Amino acid sequence: MLSAKNLFQEILDDDESFRLFCSIAASGESQGGWENGRIAALVPESQRALAPRITRHGADEDKHGRIFNALLKKRGLTPAEVPGDTDYTMLLERHGIGLAHARLGREEPLTERDIITYLAHSRVTEQRASEQMRLLRKYFADHPDLGRAVKMISNDEDNHLAYCHEELLRFAAAGHGRTIQRILRECALAEIGVYRDVSLAVMDHMGRILGWSRARAAVLAAGIHAVYAYERAVGWRRMVSLAPPERRDALGGPAVPAPEFA
Template identity: 70%
Template sequence: MLSARSIFQEIVDSDDTYQLFCSIAASGETQGGWENARIAALLPKSMHHLAAKITRHGADEDKHGRIFNALLRKRGLDPVPVPPETHYTMLLEKRGIGLAHDKLRRDEPLTEEDIVVYLAHSRVTEQRAADQMVMLVKYFGDHPEVGRAVTMISADENSHLAYCHEELLRLAAAGHGRRIQQVLRESSLNEIAVYRDVSLAVMGHMGRLLHWPKAKSAALEAGIHGTYAYERLAGWRHMVSLAMPERRGALDGPPTPAPAV
């Protein structure tokens, strides 16, 4: 019987698929770390109060990249090139989600509008990350090889999501509410399409490495398309609502050290 647990178990059990999975994850997290570091460095003066939190966010993402690379080393594996069609963050940028890299490479201050857009984009993508990590913790939180890593990353993603909610609500109260809602809706609809495409590409690569029969691959593809259809119809609303988190100041203070893996 097909289930998320059984599919991920197959991926973790095979060196080839585990290597690709960790390489994709490490690459995306490392890119996120760079992006947040650049945004923190280019903040407009009116938003310098966010510098420490955005820096912390970037440090967490860098840490996650190191964790996934450490998981590879622990099994005696090296990172492998990430197929372009599986590069979630790169494909998001092509869809206009996230601040363009050419802008981040310049030494020119960002605008308040840029930061509003950045935080709205982050609210959407951090929701995806938090939901995925909750699933991995559910299935692998007690796994001897990856359990500590996924548990820590899940806690960090929850903190990132809380920070996005809190800062966006403050910006909405300061008069940016209409723009925030516009960007949230546009970003969520683009993100679910990218997530569908990346999921299909990743499962395609995994299926070839694991020699899945055509019927199994077809069933997984149908499930991915079904998830997209639901998210396109109604699930996107989960990504655009804003509520003050129970835990305020989730990114105050230094990053949590990475666990030994």
Template identity: 80%
Template sequence: MLSAKSLFQEILDNDESFALFCSIAAGGESQGGWENGRIAALVPPSERAMAGKISRHGADEDKHGRIFQALMRKRGLKPVPVPPDTDYTMLLEKYGIGLSHDRLRAEQPLAVEDIVVYLAHSRVTEQRAAEQMDMLRAYFADHPDVGKAVRMISHDEDNHLAYTHEELLRLAAAGHGRLIQRTLRACALAEIRIYRDVSLAVMAHMGRILGWSRARSALLAAGIHAVYAWERFAGWHRMVSLRMPERRNALGGTAPTAPEFA
């Protein structure tokens, strides 16, 4: 029976597909860590209170990258090159979602409008990340090899999502509401398209590694297209709504320095 759980179990059980999965995930998390670190360094004076939270966000992303690296080491595996068509983070930048890397490499302080762009981009992508980790936690929270990593990353992604809601609501109250909604909508519509394309690419690579039949690959591709159709019609709205989270000040304080899980 074809299900999300059986699909991920198959990827988990094969060394080559597991190395590709972890390499893709580690690369994206490490890139996110760098981006947040640069944004924290360039925060405008009026938003300096956010710098610590942005740094914490980046530290969490770096930690996640190390976790995926550690999962590979536990299996005696080495990272593999990430195919460009599976690089979600870089494709988002290519299509103008979030702050460009050229902008982040410059030493000029960001404007408040840049912080809105950063937070809107994060709100959309953290929604995706939190949902994916919720699914993996439901299936693999007690798995002897990956369970602890899944629980830890899922907890962090929930914190990141709560943080973006709270900060965007604060900026909306300060008069940036129209810019926030306009930017959220643009980010959401672009993200669902890029997520569809990346999902198709990842499944194509996994199918070659795992020897999936044409019929199975076609069924999975049809499912991905169906999800995109729903998101394009109505599902994107969940990525642009804002509500005060139960977890307040989720990224307050400094990043924890607990030892890695593995």
């Protein structure tokens, strides 16, 4: 039977597909770590109190990248080259979402509007990350190799999402509500398109590695397109709502180390 759990299990059981899966994940997390580190360094004076939280966010992302690389090493595998069509972070940038790497590479302080853009972009992408990790946690929390990693990363992603809600609500209370909602909507609609394209690309690469039949590949592609159709119609709304999180000041302390992985 074709199910999300069986699909993930098949990918995890094969060395080459597992290698690609972890490499894509590690690359994305490492890029996120760099971005947050640069944003923390360039925060405007009016928002300097945010810098430690942004730094914590980046440290978590770096840690996740190390965890995925450590999982590869544990199986005696080396990182694979990440295909360009699976690079979620860079594809979002090409769609004008978030702060461009070229902007972050300059030694020019960000503006308050830049910080709002960063938080709105993170609110959307952390929603996706939180949902994906909860799915993996549901199926693999007790897995002997993946269990601890999945639970740790899932908890971190939930913290990141809570932090985005809290900070965006603070900016909304300061009079930026309309700007926040406009940027959130733009980010969400772009993200669901990029997520569809990346999902199709990942499944194409996995299918070739695992020798999937054309029929199976077609079923998976149809499922991805169905998810996109739902998200384009109504599902995007979950990515733009803001509510006080249950986890308050979720990034108020230092990053939790992961010595068992890295």
